[in-house]
Amino acid sequence: MITFDQLHLIPPLQKSLQEQGFHTPTPIQQRTIPAILQGRDILGCAQTGSGKTAAYLLPILQMLAPLPASPKGSPYALVVAPTRELALQIESHCTRLSKHIDVHSEVLFGGVQPEHQIKKIQSRSIDILIATPGRLLDLIVKKHLSITSTPLLVLDEVDRMMDMGFIRDINRIYAQLPKKKQCLFFSATLPSHMKKLAHRLLYKPISLDIKISNQPKNIIQTAIFVTIQNKYPLLLSLLKKNTEPSMIFTKTKKTAQRLCQLLQKEGLFVTSIHGDKSQQERIKAMQAFTNRDCSILVATDVAARGIDIDHIQYVYNHNIPQTPETYVHRIGRTGRAGRKGYSISLCDISEANNLVQIESLIETKLRDHVEHKWHCAQSFQQTIIHRTEKQQERKKTSKKKRRTPRRKTRRTR
Incomplete structure (x- = not known):
């Protein structure tokens, strides 16, 4: 059984994990943490509750721990989430995990007046910024915040962001980042349109798919x-x-x-x-x-x-x-x-x-x-009818695959 120590996490992070009762990494954490620490882009698919938030927060915190405080209004890492609730949950996770290291996080979201959030951004260093797309872009446009020097981007629940119509916002955020960066995409599902986005924005990503089935x-x-x-x-x-x-x-x-x-x-x-x-x-x-x-x-x-x-x-x-x-x-x-x-x-x-x-x-x-x-x-009867139709559809598909003839290759003399 793999332990967090075997993933080469620093002692302060291991102490935080132990205090929260976490002793062994989940499958997505076992595969993701080493890859992120190596600087690789990630396309991770794992169901909600699989530990994917800690899978990216732990290596990010480890990479930021030895660095000096970030410049005011310019975070080292940016985590983008589709909703206020998710952004708040991520920030709560980050606060608990960073208890024994000098890394600071902050959360931005809409639905509240921005003045208090602007004051926080301008008054102290924020190493990890967690934000929803709308409020993030609003503060960037108004020059209260800059991500032009932010080398690390996380998009959490990308599939939901795309379902909610945030694709243009994602592109605008991505365009603000420096040319050299590390990008991490996480989702519970991998629909085709998300794969296309990842192919366009990620550089030679490691794909990690913890099957939902x-x-x-x-x-x-x-x-x-x-x-x-x-x-x-x-x-x-x-x-x-x-x-x-x-x-x-x-x-x-x-x-x-x-x-x-x-x-x-x-x-x-x-x-x-x-x-x-x-x-x-x-x-x-x-x-x-x-x-x-x-x-x-x-x-x-x-x-x-x-x-x-x-x-x-x-x-x-x-x-x-x-x-x-x-x-x-x-x-x-x-x-x-x-x-x-x-x-x-x-x-x-x-x-x-x-x-x-x-x-x-x-x-x-x-x-x-x-x-x-x-x-x-x-x-109930209508459900049985649809189940029968689905079974017949699978059988037809399976037969077609078996009947597909192999192309004959000509032998060269």
């Missing part, structure tokens, strides 16, 4: 078939039965807020985060959930990115997401750090095909739960 073995994934009208009473029944800390994912902000209000009326301790809430409201909700003042968090996909809370045991999908990768991100909130977790998806007839597409991506058939009073036979 091998990741959620400690998560019991269940599908429950129900009509749209019966989703709420079914969900309420499940929440009253399973009282452990839970997250509920919804498709829209309106649904998230409505569900939160309805569940609160039932006497459950619930809070919510979504795009219509102010930054202070979202921070307050996250603190309540983290401190276990409430046991249920209702969230939209965008608002939930970056939530890193180990005690979440249940993830409920109030809707089946249209993109399978979104499902992977959702269930990554439970079963973290090797713990057992549960994912329960409420599937109506219109979402049957989405469910089968998810099963195809993760190469796992979800458990079918049909013995409940809200069971919808039509939804």
Whole structure:
């Protein structure tokens, strides 16, 4: 078994890890830390909860530890994240890991007045800057910040940034950096458009793909078939039965807020985060959930990115997401750090095909739960039809591959 000592991490970092209860590196950390310390560009793919944040923070902190303080307004390393919540989580990780070394970090995000953030940038050295794209570019354009001498860039959850339309911002940020730099891209999935971006921006990267199909073995994934009208009473029944800390994912902000209000009326301790809430409201909700003042968090996909809370045991999908990768991100909130977790998806007839597409991506058939009073036979039957069609499609593809004749090569005399 590989240890952090074998990865040649300096003693102060190992001390921080030990204090937090981390003794052995995860697969993504074992493969990433040495490569980053060698100065290589990285294209890393690993599911949320796999330890990828520490996989890039640890070597960055080690490289910066012996350096003098960075010039004010010009960080040594820049970490870009798609959402405020993720940026805050990364900064929290960085603060804990850098406890015994003289490396300073700061976080920038939108949704709050920039004056306080500008004051911090201009008043002291910031070695590692963690930021969301919009606020970062705003402060660069207004000359409050410069990254023209920043030699290290990290893009975390690049797939989500691209889904949220940040591709132009990524290009603008990249153009501001010096010619000689080290770039690290991390994501939970590797769609084709992200591979194209990496090919364009990374220099001879080391590709590390910790397969998502091998990741959620400690998560019991269940599908429950129900009509749209019966989703709420079914969900309420499940929440009253399973009282452990839970997250509920919804498709829209309106649904998230409505569900939160309805569940609160039932006497459950619930809070919510979504795009219509102010930054202070979202921070307050996250603190309540983290401190276990409430046991249920209702969230939209965008608002939930970056939530890193180990005690979440249940993830409920109030809707089946249209993109399978979104499902992977959702269930990554439970079963973290090797713990057992549960994912329960409420599937109506219109979402049957989405469910089968998810099963195809993760190469796992979800458990079918049909013995409940809200069971919808039509939804279940439609899912079986789509599963059968998918199996036939695979068989046809497999036959075509076997039938493809090999090209005959002419022998040269």
